[in-house]
Amino acid sequence: MKENFSRLRGFQDIFGEDLGYFELIEKTFRKYAKLYGFQEIKLPILERTELFVRGIGTSTDIVRKEMFTFEDRGGRSVTLRPEGTASVVRAFLENNLINLPQYSKIFYSGPMFRAERPQAGRLRQFHQLGVEWFGGDEPLIDFEVISMLNEILLELGLHDSTKIHINSVGCEICSPNYKEKLKTFFDENKEKFCDDCKDRREKNILRIFDCKNETCRVTLEKAPKTSENLCDTCKHHFDTLINLMTKSNINFEINPKLVRGLDYYTRNVFEVVFEGIGAQNAIAGGGRYNHLVEEFGGPYTPAFGFAMGVERTIIALKQKEIKLPEENSIAICTISENEIPKALEIAKITRGKGIITHILSYYGKISKQLKIADKLNVKYTIIIGEDEVKNNTVQIKNMLSGEQKSMKVEEITTLEI
RNA sequence: GCGGACAUAGCUCAAUUGGUUAGAGCACGAGACUGUGGAUCUCGGGGUUGCGGGUUCAAGUCCCGUUGUCCGCCCCA
Numbered sequence: 457m458k459e460n461f462s463r464l465r466g467f468q469d470i471f472g473e474d475l476g477y478f479e480l481i482e483k484t485f486r487k488y489a490k491l492y493g494f495q496e497i498k499l500p501i502l503e504r505t506e507l508f509v510r511g512i513g514t515s516t517d518i519v520r521k522e523m524f525t526f527e528d529r530g531g532r533s534v535t536l537r538p539e540g541t542a543s544v545v546r547a548f549l550e551n552n553l554i555n556l557p558q559y560s561k562i563f564y565s566g567p568m569f570r571a572e573r574p575q576a577g578r579l580r581q582f583h584q585l586g587v588e589w590f591g592g593d594e595p596l597i598d599f600e601v602i603s604m605l606n607e608i609l610l611e612l613g614l615h616d617s618t619k620i621h622i623n624s625v626g627c628e629i630c631s632p633n634y635k636e637k638l639k640t641f642f643d644e645n646k647e648k649f650c651d652d653c654k655d656r657r658e659k660n661i662l663r664i665f666d667c668k669n670e671t672c673r674v675t676l677e678k679a680p681k682t683s684e685n686l687c688d689t690c691k692h693h694f695d696t697l698i699n700l701m702t703k704s705n706i707n708f709e710i711n712p713k714l715v716r717g718l719d720y721y722t723r724n725v726f727e728v729v730f731e732g733i734g735a736q737n738a739i740a741g742g743g744r745y746n747h748l749v750e751e752f753g754g755p756y757t758p759a760f761g762f763a764m765g766v767e768r769t770i771i772a773l774k775q776k777e778i779k780l781p782e783e784n785s786i787a788i789c790t791i792s793e794n795e796i797p798k799a800l801e802i803a804k805i806t807r808g809k810g811i812i813t814h815i816l817s818y819y820g821k822i823s824k825q826l827k828i829a830d831k832l833n834v835k836y837t838i839i840i841g842e843d844e845v846k847n848n849t850v851q852i853k854n855m856l857s858g859e860q861k862s863m864k865v866e867e868i869t870t871l872e873i
Numbered sequence: 874g875c876g877g878a879c880a881u882a883g884c885u886c887a888a889u890u891g892g893u894u895a896g897a898g899c900a901c902g903a904g905a906c907u908g909u910g911g912a913u914c915u916c917g918g919g920g921u922u923g924c925g926g927g928u929u930c931a932a933g934u935c936c937c938g939u940u941g942u943c944c945g946c947c948c949c950a
Contacts, residue, residue, distance in 0.1 A: 462940085465942095516949095518948080539950085570948085572874095572948065573874075573947085573948095575942090577950085652946080734943095826911090842908090851909085
Protein backbone atom coordinates (compact mmCIF):
# COMPACT_ATOMS: atom_id res chain seq x y z
CA MET A 457 0.00 0.00 0.00
CA LYS A 458 2.75 2.34 1.08
CA GLU A 459 4.59 1.20 -2.01
CA ASN A 460 2.11 2.90 -4.35
CA PHE A 461 2.99 6.33 -3.07
CA SER A 462 6.72 5.86 -2.77
CA ARG A 463 9.17 8.16 -4.49
CA LEU A 464 10.13 7.44 -8.06
CA ARG A 465 13.49 5.78 -8.50
CA GLY A 466 16.30 8.28 -8.57
CA PHE A 467 14.17 11.08 -7.11
CA GLN A 468 14.62 12.18 -3.52
CA ASP A 469 13.26 14.31 -0.72
CA ILE A 470 15.86 16.74 0.57
CA PHE A 471 15.61 17.88 4.19
CA GLY A 472 17.48 18.10 7.47
CA GLU A 473 21.25 17.94 7.29
CA ASP A 474 21.30 17.49 3.51
CA LEU A 475 19.16 20.57 3.06
CA GLY A 476 21.56 22.47 5.31
CA TYR A 477 24.44 21.54 3.01
CA PHE A 478 22.30 22.29 -0.04
CA GLU A 479 21.60 25.80 1.20
CA LEU A 480 25.22 26.37 2.15
CA ILE A 481 26.38 25.40 -1.35
CA GLU A 482 23.75 27.50 -3.07
CA LYS A 483 24.42 30.50 -0.82
CA THR A 484 28.15 30.34 -1.49
CA PHE A 485 27.65 29.93 -5.22
CA ARG A 486 25.23 32.86 -5.35
CA LYS A 487 27.58 35.07 -3.39
CA TYR A 488 30.47 34.58 -5.81
CA ALA A 489 28.32 34.63 -8.94
CA LYS A 490 27.09 38.06 -7.88
CA LEU A 491 30.55 39.25 -6.84
CA TYR A 492 31.81 38.36 -10.30
CA GLY A 493 28.99 40.34 -11.90
CA PHE A 494 26.63 37.59 -13.02
CA GLN A 495 22.86 38.19 -13.17
CA GLU A 496 20.42 35.51 -12.15
CA ILE A 497 17.84 33.99 -14.44
CA LYS A 498 15.01 31.64 -13.50
CA LEU A 499 14.33 29.22 -16.32
CA PRO A 500 11.47 26.87 -17.12
CA ILE A 501 11.97 23.22 -16.25
CA LEU A 502 10.04 22.06 -19.30
CA GLU A 503 11.18 22.98 -22.79
CA ARG A 504 10.59 21.89 -26.37
CA THR A 505 12.45 18.64 -26.99
CA GLU A 506 14.07 20.12 -30.06
CA LEU A 507 15.96 22.66 -27.92
CA PHE A 508 18.00 19.93 -26.27
CA VAL A 509 18.35 17.79 -29.37
CA ARG A 510 19.90 20.73 -31.21
CA GLY A 511 21.77 22.16 -28.25
CA ILE A 512 23.33 19.10 -26.68
CA GLY A 513 23.77 17.06 -29.83
CA THR A 514 22.21 13.93 -31.26
CA SER A 515 25.30 11.83 -30.70
CA THR A 516 25.22 12.26 -26.93
CA ASP A 517 23.77 9.67 -24.60
CA ILE A 518 21.84 12.42 -22.84
CA VAL A 519 19.76 13.04 -25.96
CA ARG A 520 19.73 9.46 -27.21
CA LYS A 521 18.50 7.70 -24.12
CA GLU A 522 18.41 9.80 -20.98
CA MET A 523 15.74 12.44 -21.48
CA PHE A 524 12.33 12.53 -19.84
CA THR A 525 10.39 13.29 -23.00
CA PHE A 526 6.63 13.17 -23.47
CA GLU A 527 3.80 14.77 -25.39
CA ASP A 528 1.90 17.64 -23.82
CA ARG A 529 -1.83 18.13 -24.28
CA GLY A 530 -1.29 19.97 -27.51
CA GLY A 531 0.67 17.09 -28.97
CA ARG A 532 4.02 18.89 -28.76
CA SER A 533 7.08 16.89 -27.74
CA VAL A 534 8.40 18.40 -24.52
CA THR A 535 11.32 17.43 -22.27
CA LEU A 536 12.27 17.97 -18.65
CA ARG A 537 15.54 19.80 -18.99
CA PRO A 538 18.61 17.56 -18.66
CA GLU A 539 20.98 20.55 -18.30
CA GLY A 540 20.87 24.33 -18.16
CA THR A 541 23.03 25.76 -20.92
CA ALA A 542 20.63 25.18 -23.83
CA SER A 543 17.85 26.99 -21.95
CA VAL A 544 20.10 29.90 -21.03
CA VAL A 545 21.10 30.36 -24.67
CA ARG A 546 17.46 30.15 -25.70
CA ALA A 547 16.46 32.78 -23.13
CA PHE A 548 19.44 34.92 -24.09
CA LEU A 549 18.21 35.09 -27.68
CA GLU A 550 14.48 35.06 -27.04
CA ASN A 551 14.63 38.05 -24.66
CA ASN A 552 17.23 39.94 -26.68
CA LEU A 553 19.58 39.91 -23.70
CA ILE A 554 22.28 40.11 -26.30
CA ASN A 555 21.59 43.87 -26.42
CA LEU A 556 21.89 44.30 -22.66
CA PRO A 557 25.54 44.33 -21.55
CA GLN A 558 24.53 43.55 -17.95
CA TYR A 559 23.14 40.23 -19.18
CA SER A 560 26.28 39.03 -20.89
CA LYS A 561 26.94 37.10 -17.67
CA ILE A 562 24.12 34.92 -16.42
CA PHE A 563 23.76 32.41 -13.60
CA TYR A 564 21.02 29.90 -12.80
CA SER A 565 20.18 27.16 -10.35
CA GLY A 566 17.64 24.41 -10.27
CA PRO A 567 16.73 20.79 -10.86
CA MET A 568 17.79 18.83 -13.93
CA PHE A 569 16.45 15.45 -15.07
CA ARG A 570 18.15 12.49 -16.68
CA ALA A 571 16.69 9.00 -16.88
CA GLU A 572 19.87 7.17 -15.93
CA ARG A 573 20.41 4.20 -13.66
CA PRO A 574 20.89 5.79 -10.23
CA GLN A 575 23.96 5.20 -8.09
CA ALA A 576 25.84 7.25 -5.52
CA GLY A 577 26.16 10.77 -6.89
CA ARG A 578 23.91 10.03 -9.84
CA LEU A 579 20.21 10.80 -9.60
CA ARG A 580 17.35 11.19 -12.01
CA GLN A 581 16.47 14.55 -10.53
CA PHE A 582 19.56 16.43 -9.44
CA HIS A 583 20.45 20.08 -8.97
CA GLN A 584 22.90 22.22 -10.81
CA LEU A 585 24.30 25.67 -10.23
CA GLY A 586 25.72 27.19 -13.36
CA VAL A 587 27.07 30.33 -14.99
CA GLU A 588 27.33 31.34 -18.63
CA TRP A 589 29.42 34.22 -19.96
CA PHE A 590 28.51 35.41 -23.45
CA GLY A 591 30.30 37.58 -25.94
CA GLY A 592 34.02 37.14 -25.46
CA ASP A 593 36.66 34.71 -26.60
CA GLU A 594 39.51 35.98 -24.43
CA PRO A 595 41.26 33.37 -22.25
CA LEU A 596 40.92 35.87 -19.41
CA ILE A 597 37.21 35.04 -19.38
CA ASP A 598 37.95 31.34 -19.04
CA PHE A 599 40.35 32.16 -16.25
CA GLU A 600 37.92 34.41 -14.39
CA VAL A 601 35.20 31.79 -14.43
CA ILE A 602 37.54 29.05 -13.24
CA SER A 603 38.87 31.38 -10.53
CA MET A 604 35.36 32.05 -9.37
CA LEU A 605 34.67 28.35 -9.08
CA ASN A 606 37.94 27.95 -7.24
CA GLU A 607 36.90 30.60 -4.73
CA ILE A 608 33.63 28.77 -4.16
CA LEU A 609 35.52 25.55 -3.48
CA LEU A 610 37.87 27.41 -1.17
CA GLU A 611 35.05 28.91 0.86
CA LEU A 612 33.28 25.55 1.09
CA GLY A 613 36.47 23.93 2.33
CA LEU A 614 36.83 21.57 -0.62
CA HIS A 615 39.81 23.36 -2.12
CA ASP A 616 42.51 20.95 -0.96
CA SER A 617 40.65 17.79 -1.96
CA THR A 618 39.66 18.80 -5.45
CA LYS A 619 41.69 19.11 -8.59
CA ILE A 620 40.78 21.09 -11.67
CA HIS A 621 41.55 19.17 -14.86
CA ILE A 622 42.01 21.31 -17.94
CA ASN A 623 42.30 20.53 -21.62
CA SER A 624 41.54 22.00 -25.01
CA VAL A 625 39.35 20.12 -27.48
CA GLY A 626 40.17 22.51 -30.32
CA CYS A 627 37.91 24.42 -32.66
CA GLU A 628 36.12 23.84 -35.97
CA ILE A 629 39.45 24.24 -37.78
CA CYS A 630 41.72 21.89 -35.86
CA SER A 631 39.24 19.50 -34.30
CA PRO A 632 38.12 17.72 -37.51
CA ASN A 633 41.75 17.13 -38.55
CA TYR A 634 42.58 15.81 -35.14
CA LYS A 635 39.57 13.50 -35.09
CA GLU A 636 40.66 12.08 -38.46
CA LYS A 637 44.16 11.53 -37.10
CA LEU A 638 42.72 9.80 -34.07
CA LYS A 639 40.50 7.60 -36.22
CA THR A 640 43.51 6.57 -38.28
CA PHE A 641 45.37 5.69 -35.09
CA PHE A 642 42.32 3.80 -33.86
CA ASP A 643 42.00 1.78 -37.06
CA GLU A 644 45.69 0.88 -36.94
CA ASN A 645 45.21 -0.47 -33.41
CA LYS A 646 41.65 -1.66 -33.76
CA GLU A 647 42.14 -5.08 -32.20
CA LYS A 648 43.48 -3.53 -28.98
CA PHE A 649 40.30 -1.58 -28.26
CA CYS A 650 37.23 -2.82 -26.40
CA ASP A 651 33.72 -3.00 -27.87
CA ASP A 652 32.65 0.19 -26.10
CA CYS A 653 35.50 2.04 -27.75
CA LYS A 654 34.56 0.69 -31.16
CA ASP A 655 31.15 2.18 -30.54
CA ARG A 656 32.74 5.45 -29.44
CA ARG A 657 34.73 5.62 -32.67
CA GLU A 658 31.47 6.02 -34.52
CA LYS A 659 29.61 8.24 -32.06
CA ASN A 660 32.30 10.54 -30.69
CA ILE A 661 35.86 9.37 -31.12
CA LEU A 662 37.21 11.73 -28.45
CA ARG A 663 35.42 9.74 -25.78
CA ILE A 664 37.79 6.79 -26.16
CA PHE A 665 40.02 8.77 -23.80
CA ASP A 666 37.42 8.26 -21.08
CA CYS A 667 37.63 4.47 -21.29
CA LYS A 668 38.50 2.71 -18.05
CA ASN A 669 39.62 -0.49 -19.73
CA GLU A 670 43.30 -1.09 -18.95
CA THR A 671 44.24 -2.30 -22.44
CA CYS A 672 42.59 0.71 -24.04
CA ARG A 673 44.39 3.02 -21.65
CA VAL A 674 47.79 1.56 -22.44
CA THR A 675 47.09 1.75 -26.16
CA LEU A 676 46.00 5.38 -25.84
CA GLU A 677 49.37 6.35 -24.35
CA LYS A 678 50.71 6.38 -27.91
CA ALA A 679 47.68 8.09 -29.42
CA PRO A 680 48.00 11.64 -30.79
CA LYS A 681 47.18 14.13 -28.02
CA THR A 682 44.63 16.92 -28.40
CA SER A 683 47.04 19.47 -26.98
CA GLU A 684 49.66 18.63 -29.64
CA ASN A 685 47.21 18.98 -32.50
CA LEU A 686 45.70 22.38 -31.91
CA CYS A 687 45.74 25.11 -34.50
CA ASP A 688 47.83 28.18 -33.65
CA THR A 689 44.85 30.17 -32.40
CA CYS A 690 43.60 27.38 -30.13
CA LYS A 691 47.10 26.66 -28.90
CA HIS A 692 47.69 30.29 -28.04
CA HIS A 693 44.30 30.44 -26.36
CA PHE A 694 45.08 27.37 -24.28
CA ASP A 695 48.62 28.44 -23.40
CA THR A 696 47.43 31.86 -22.29
CA LEU A 697 44.91 30.27 -19.94
CA ILE A 698 47.51 27.87 -18.55
CA ASN A 699 49.84 30.82 -18.02
CA LEU A 700 47.23 32.68 -16.02
CA MET A 701 46.43 29.53 -14.05
CA THR A 702 50.08 28.92 -13.24
CA LYS A 703 50.48 32.43 -11.85
CA SER A 704 47.49 31.93 -9.58
CA ASN A 705 47.31 29.52 -6.65
CA ILE A 706 44.73 27.30 -8.27
CA ASN A 707 45.31 23.58 -7.89
CA PHE A 708 45.04 22.32 -11.48
CA GLU A 709 46.57 19.89 -13.91
CA ILE A 710 46.59 19.63 -17.67
CA ASN A 711 44.77 16.46 -18.60
CA PRO A 712 45.14 15.71 -22.31
CA LYS A 713 42.60 12.93 -21.94
CA LEU A 714 39.84 15.19 -20.67
CA VAL A 715 37.00 15.37 -23.16
CA ARG A 716 33.47 16.40 -22.39
CA GLY A 717 30.29 14.62 -23.28
CA LEU A 718 28.31 17.48 -24.72
CA ASP A 719 28.77 18.27 -28.38
CA TYR A 720 28.83 22.04 -28.06
CA TYR A 721 32.23 22.42 -26.42
CA THR A 722 35.11 24.12 -28.23
CA ARG A 723 38.64 24.97 -27.07
CA ASN A 724 39.18 25.03 -23.31
CA VAL A 725 37.27 22.57 -21.20
CA PHE A 726 37.64 21.69 -17.54
CA GLU A 727 36.33 19.47 -14.82
CA VAL A 728 36.55 19.60 -11.02
CA VAL A 729 37.30 16.16 -9.63
CA PHE A 730 36.85 15.17 -6.01
CA GLU A 731 38.57 11.85 -5.35
CA GLY A 732 36.93 9.29 -3.12
CA ILE A 733 33.24 9.77 -3.73
CA GLY A 734 32.95 6.81 -6.07
CA ALA A 735 32.73 6.58 -9.83
CA GLN A 736 30.77 9.82 -10.13
CA ASN A 737 33.59 12.04 -8.98
CA ALA A 738 33.16 15.17 -11.10
CA ILE A 739 31.47 17.81 -8.96
CA ALA A 740 31.62 20.50 -11.63
CA GLY A 741 32.46 20.79 -15.27
CA GLY A 742 32.33 23.18 -18.12
CA GLY A 743 34.15 24.91 -20.90
CA ARG A 744 33.96 27.12 -23.92
CA TYR A 745 31.20 26.84 -26.51
CA ASN A 746 31.74 29.40 -29.21
CA HIS A 747 29.07 28.31 -31.66
CA LEU A 748 26.01 27.34 -29.66
CA VAL A 749 24.37 30.75 -30.01
CA GLU A 750 24.77 30.48 -33.79
CA GLU A 751 23.33 26.97 -33.65
CA PHE A 752 20.13 28.57 -32.36
CA GLY A 753 20.08 31.21 -35.06
CA GLY A 754 21.88 34.02 -33.25
CA PRO A 755 24.98 35.94 -34.34
CA TYR A 756 28.48 34.61 -33.64
CA THR A 757 28.71 34.86 -29.85
CA PRO A 758 31.53 33.00 -28.17
CA ALA A 759 30.72 31.83 -24.64
CA PHE A 760 32.13 30.07 -21.61
CA GLY A 761 30.38 28.44 -18.67
CA PHE A 762 30.19 25.65 -16.16
CA ALA A 763 27.73 23.81 -13.95
CA MET A 764 28.31 22.25 -10.57
CA GLY A 765 26.33 19.34 -9.17
CA VAL A 766 24.80 20.13 -5.81
CA GLU A 767 24.24 16.54 -4.66
CA ARG A 768 27.79 15.50 -5.48
CA THR A 769 29.11 18.53 -3.67
CA ILE A 770 27.01 17.54 -0.64
CA ILE A 771 28.65 14.10 -0.67
CA ALA A 772 32.06 15.77 -0.80
CA LEU A 773 31.26 18.13 2.08
CA LYS A 774 30.02 15.25 4.21
CA GLN A 775 33.05 13.17 3.41
CA LYS A 776 35.29 16.03 4.49
CA GLU A 777 33.18 16.36 7.64
CA ILE A 778 32.61 20.04 7.02
CA LYS A 779 30.46 21.51 9.77
CA LEU A 780 27.30 23.43 9.03
CA PRO A 781 26.90 26.85 10.61
CA GLU A 782 24.69 26.65 13.69
CA GLU A 783 21.38 28.38 13.83
CA ASN A 784 20.75 29.61 17.36
CA SER A 785 17.29 29.66 18.79
CA ILE A 786 15.46 30.02 22.10
CA ALA A 787 12.50 28.32 23.76
CA ILE A 788 9.76 29.76 25.94
CA CYS A 789 8.35 27.48 28.64
CA THR A 790 5.50 28.20 31.00
CA ILE A 791 4.69 26.64 34.36
CA SER A 792 0.99 26.52 33.64
CA GLU A 793 -1.44 27.50 30.92
CA ASN A 794 -2.11 30.78 32.71
CA GLU A 795 1.17 32.22 31.47
CA ILE A 796 0.55 31.52 27.79
CA PRO A 797 -0.54 35.13 27.00
CA LYS A 798 2.73 36.31 28.52
CA ALA A 799 4.65 33.74 26.47
CA LEU A 800 3.05 35.05 23.29
CA GLU A 801 3.97 38.60 24.27
CA ILE A 802 7.62 37.61 24.88
CA ALA A 803 7.75 35.63 21.62
CA LYS A 804 6.66 38.72 19.73
CA ILE A 805 9.63 40.59 21.20
CA THR A 806 12.21 37.90 20.46
CA ARG A 807 10.91 37.12 16.98
CA GLY A 808 10.88 40.86 16.35
CA LYS A 809 14.60 40.74 17.07
CA GLY A 810 15.01 37.98 14.49
CA ILE A 811 15.50 35.21 17.02
CA ILE A 812 14.04 31.80 16.19
CA THR A 813 11.57 31.18 19.03
CA HIS A 814 9.74 28.01 20.04
CA ILE A 815 6.82 28.23 22.47
CA LEU A 816 6.67 24.90 24.29
CA SER A 817 3.70 25.40 26.64
CA TYR A 818 1.61 22.77 24.92
CA TYR A 819 4.04 20.01 25.93
CA GLY A 820 2.55 20.01 29.44
CA LYS A 821 4.73 19.77 32.50
CA ILE A 822 7.67 22.12 32.80
CA SER A 823 10.13 19.22 33.03
CA LYS A 824 8.83 17.90 29.76
CA GLN A 825 9.04 21.33 28.15
CA LEU A 826 12.67 21.66 29.20
CA LYS A 827 13.43 18.23 27.84
CA ILE A 828 12.07 19.29 24.46
CA ALA A 829 14.01 22.56 24.66
CA ASP A 830 17.14 20.51 25.26
CA LYS A 831 16.46 18.34 22.22
CA LEU A 832 15.80 21.39 20.07
CA ASN A 833 19.29 22.45 21.05
CA VAL A 834 18.22 25.98 21.96
CA LYS A 835 20.72 28.40 23.42
CA TYR A 836 18.42 29.91 26.04
CA THR A 837 15.13 28.94 27.59
CA ILE A 838 12.81 31.62 28.95
CA ILE A 839 10.69 30.31 31.84
CA ILE A 840 7.54 32.09 32.93
CA GLY A 841 5.44 31.28 36.01
CA GLU A 842 2.94 33.01 38.23
CA ASP A 843 5.57 35.09 40.06
CA GLU A 844 7.19 36.24 36.83
CA VAL A 845 3.90 37.45 35.39
CA LYS A 846 3.22 39.33 38.62
CA ASN A 847 6.62 41.08 38.57
CA ASN A 848 6.81 41.45 34.78
CA THR A 849 10.02 39.42 34.69
CA VAL A 850 11.18 36.12 33.18
CA GLN A 851 13.65 33.46 34.20
CA ILE A 852 16.31 33.06 31.56
CA LYS A 853 18.28 29.85 31.52
CA ASN A 854 21.49 29.25 29.63
CA MET A 855 21.02 25.70 28.35
CA LEU A 856 24.71 25.04 27.99
CA SER A 857 25.85 26.08 31.47
CA GLY A 858 22.53 25.57 33.24
CA GLU A 859 22.80 29.02 34.83
CA GLN A 860 19.55 30.81 35.36
CA LYS A 861 18.74 34.37 36.28
CA SER A 862 15.81 36.72 36.53
CA MET A 863 15.40 39.41 33.90
CA LYS A 864 12.96 42.25 33.43
CA VAL A 865 10.77 41.93 30.34
CA GLU A 866 12.11 45.25 28.99
CA GLU A 867 15.64 43.85 29.15
CA ILE A 868 14.89 40.97 26.79
CA THR A 869 15.72 43.17 23.81
CA THR A 870 19.35 43.22 25.02
CA LEU A 871 19.58 39.45 24.68
CA GLU A 872 22.43 38.37 22.41
CA ILE A 873 21.98 35.12 20.52
C1' G B 874 20.61 -0.01 -21.02
C1' C B 875 24.25 -4.27 -19.02
C1' G B 876 26.72 -7.09 -14.83
C1' G B 877 27.04 -7.95 -9.40
C1' A B 878 25.73 -7.42 -4.04
C1' C B 879 22.17 -6.22 -0.49
C1' A B 880 16.93 -5.39 1.71
C1' U B 881 14.87 -7.64 9.47
C1' A B 882 11.56 -1.91 14.67
C1' G B 883 12.50 5.32 13.36
C1' C B 884 18.34 4.19 13.23
C1' U B 885 22.57 0.46 13.70
C1' C B 886 22.54 -4.60 13.70
C1' A B 887 21.34 -10.10 15.89
C1' A B 888 18.50 -14.70 14.95
C1' U B 889 22.62 -22.49 14.87
C1' U B 890 22.52 -27.06 9.21
C1' G B 891 15.13 -24.05 7.41
C1' G B 892 12.42 -25.45 13.67
C1' U B 893 8.50 -22.34 19.67
C1' U B 894 5.57 -16.11 20.40
C1' A B 895 11.77 -12.56 15.31
C1' G B 896 15.79 -10.09 19.72
C1' A B 897 19.42 -6.11 21.48
C1' G B 898 21.45 -1.14 21.69
C1' C B 899 20.20 3.74 20.46
C1' A B 900 15.77 6.62 19.60
C1' C B 901 10.51 7.20 21.23
C1' G B 902 6.55 7.25 25.36
C1' A B 903 5.26 6.93 30.84
C1' G B 904 7.03 6.97 35.84
C1' A B 905 10.78 7.56 40.05
C1' C B 906 10.91 13.82 40.28
C1' U B 907 3.27 18.09 41.83
C1' G B 908 8.26 25.66 39.39
C1' U B 909 13.29 23.20 35.92
C1' G B 910 16.54 19.62 30.70
C1' G B 911 21.12 16.56 29.97
C1' A B 912 22.84 11.21 34.16
C1' U B 913 20.73 6.67 36.31
C1' C B 914 16.90 3.09 37.17
C1' U B 915 11.92 0.80 36.21
C1' C B 916 8.05 -0.07 32.90
C1' G B 917 5.91 0.45 28.03
C1' G B 918 4.60 1.15 22.65
C1' G B 919 6.53 -0.26 18.14
C1' G B 920 7.54 -5.70 12.85
C1' U B 921 2.38 -8.95 7.56
C1' U B 922 11.22 -9.72 8.07
C1' G B 923 10.63 -4.27 1.03
C1' C B 924 6.47 -6.33 -2.03
C1' G B 925 4.22 -10.79 -4.70
C1' G B 926 4.36 -15.83 -5.73
C1' G B 927 6.57 -20.88 -5.05
C1' U B 928 9.04 -25.30 -2.47
C1' U B 929 8.26 -27.51 2.58
C1' C B 930 4.97 -30.54 8.11
C1' A B 931 7.63 -25.78 8.92
C1' A B 932 10.65 -19.91 5.43
C1' G B 933 13.74 -13.89 8.08
C1' U B 934 16.65 -18.26 6.20
C1' C B 935 15.82 -22.00 -0.05
C1' C B 936 13.78 -20.79 -5.42
C1' C B 937 11.39 -17.28 -9.02
C1' G B 938 9.52 -12.50 -10.02
C1' U B 939 9.15 -7.35 -8.67
C1' U B 940 10.54 -2.65 -6.36
C1' G B 941 14.34 0.01 -3.99
C1' U B 942 19.45 0.96 -2.41
C1' C B 943 24.62 0.33 -3.19
C1' C B 944 28.98 -1.09 -6.40
C1' G B 945 31.07 -1.61 -11.37
C1' C B 946 30.14 -0.66 -16.73
C1' C B 947 27.95 3.09 -19.62
C1' C B 948 27.26 8.32 -19.05
C1' C B 949 27.82 12.82 -16.64
C1' A B 950 27.01 17.40 -12.50
